Amino acid sequence: MGKLDGKVAIVTGAARGHSEAVALRFAQEGATVAICDVVPVEVLEKQVGSKIRQAGGKVICFQTDVANEDQVNAMVAETLAQFGTIDILANVVGIAGPTKDVWDMTLDEWKLTLDVNLDSLFLCCKAVLPTMVEKRYGKIINFSSATGKQPLTHRTPYATSKMGVIGFTRTLAADVGQHNINVNAICPGEHVDRSLELARGRAEYLGNPFDEEEFRQRYAERRANDKAILAGRWRAEEGFIDQSSGSEHAAALALFLASDESASMTGQDINTSGGIMW
Ligand SMILES: NC(=O)c1ccc[n+]([C@@H]2O[C@H](COP(=O)([O-])OP(=O)(O)OC[C@H]3O[C@@H](n4cnc5c(N)ncnc54)[C@H](O)[C@@H]3O)[C@@H](O)[C@H]2O)c1
Numbered sequence: 001m002g003k004l005d006g007k008v009a010i011v012t013g014a015a016r017g018h019s020e021a022v023a024l025r026f027a028q029e030g031a032t033v034a035i036c037d038v039v040p041v042e043v044l045e046k047q048v049g050s051k052i053r054q055a056g057g058k059v060i061c062f063q064t065d066v067a068n069e070d071q072v073n074a075m076v077a078e079t080l081a082q083f084g085t086i087d088i089l090a091n092v093v094g095i096a097g098p099t100k101d102v103w104d105m106t107l108d109e110w111k112l113t114l115d116v117n118l119d120s121l122f123l124c125c126k127a128v129l130p131t132m133v134e135k136r137y138g139k140i141i142n143f144s145s146a147t148g149k150q151p152l153t154h155r156t157p158y159a160t161s162k163m164g165v166i167g168f169t170r171t172l173a174a175d176v177g178q179h180n181i182n183v184n185a186i187c188p189g190e191h192v193d194r195s196l197e198l199a200r201g202r203a204e205y206l207g208n209p210f211d212e213e214e215f216r217q218r219y220a221e222r223r224a225n226d227k228a229i230l231a232g233r234w235r236a237e238e239g240f241i242d243q244s245s246g247s248e249h250a251a252a253l254a255l256f257l258a259s260d261e262s263a264s265m266t267g268q269d270i271n272t273s274g275g276i277m278w
Contacts, residue, residue: 002030003259008083010034010076012066012124013093015044018143018188021247022090022254023048027057029255031088034079036064066093066120076127086128088139088258091121096194097157099201110157117161121168129176138181139258142169143250144269148187154202166269173267182266184257189245189273192219245273 009026013019014035023035033052037044041063052059060082062075079086097113098105121142132138147155148162166185173183196215203210249272256262257270 002028003255003261004088005030007031007087007258008034008079008085009088009090009258010036010079010086010124010128011090011092012036012064012120015039015047017092018247018250019090019092020048021251022092022141023059024051024055025248025251025255026088026090026258027052027059028055029259031258032058032083034060034062034075034083034086036062036066036075037093038063038065066091066124067115069123072120072123072127076124080131085135086131087137089124089128089141090254090258091124091140091142092254093117093120094143094145094162095158096197096201097155097161099154099198099205101154102156104205105156113157114161114164117158118164118168121165125172129181132181133176133179136180138176138179139262140172140181140183141254141257142183142185144169144185144187146187146189146271146273148185148269152198154205155198169269170267177266182257182262184262184265184267185269186250186253186257187269187271187273188247188250189271191245191247192216195219249274 004026007030009031011019011023011026011033014023015037023033027033035044035048041061044061044063049059049061060079062078064071064075066072076086093116095113095116098109100109125140128138142165144165145162147159148166152159169183169185176183196212199215200210200212253270253272257265
């Protein structure tokens with residue numbers, strides 16, 4: 001018996017990364033999943049939908065821009081039409097946005113990051129909440145970040161949006177607790193591919209040279225040797241788990257938050273950081 005048997009879940013930004021892992025995990029545990037991404041639906045179908053079906057799961061794929069209200073509403077309406085209800089919403093989607101100082105950034109760059117990372121939460125929650133309120137049941141899981149709790153240089157819109165995800169989560173949780181709806185946030189730690197993108201973006205912006213091989217080597221060495229407490233970062237020597245934060249770890253927490261076992265948890269922002277404290 002799966003932990004999400006009989007449940008219907010929407011998972012956003014599911015063509016890759018954390019969201020793909022969440023969608024696969026939910027489906028493995030018996031949920032029917034509606035997954036969406038901006039990529040063409042055939043791509044989503046091929047990359048993720050087919051994996052879920054091959055494993056015996058039930059899935060519907062959408063090409064949806066989660067910052068577009070009409071597209072979000074159409075996805076939610078079609079999910080309701082096909083599956084009759086929505087129990088779980090995992091707002092995983094997130095973009096890094098520009099790697100620049102504020103004075104070099106355009107208003108459009110700022111807005112795009114906030115649209116995708118924050119408006120999407122508002123739009124998806126607004127669309128599913130009437131169903132959840134009516135049935136007095138719902139689990140909403142929002143993806144923030146380590147950057148939801150600390151600055152990330154040259155990425156003001158990303159950091160602002162991820163801090164906003166925590167504010168949105170806490171406030172919505174307070175509003176909908178009376179309807180038996182849980183709202184929580186997950187804060188994944190760093191991931192080598194995203195750290196690589198950030199380092200490359202910073203180097204390009206600052207006009208510094210960048211060598212991917214050297215970066216990967218130094219990243220691996222740092223992980224192996226970084227055993228001190230550095231600015232609040234507790235590492236393996238002190239007895240904490242020294243493990244990279246993978247999408248599977250965030251997906252495992254998402255599963256717990258989506259299940260009935262998380263009944264008393266709401267308004268929380270939980271790190272999957274391998275022992276790093278924020
Ligand atoms: N990977 C990390 O290191 C890390 C660390 C901390 C937090 N996070 C957070 O976890 C979440 C997932 O991160 P990831 O690195 O797995 O993401 P990713 O970049 O691997 O995937 C994001 C997906 O979202 C899709 N997408 C982009 N814009 C969209 C839109 N407007 N509508 C619909 N889909 C859209 C992309 O096509 C892509 O498939 C994000 O919210 C991110 O901020 C990630």
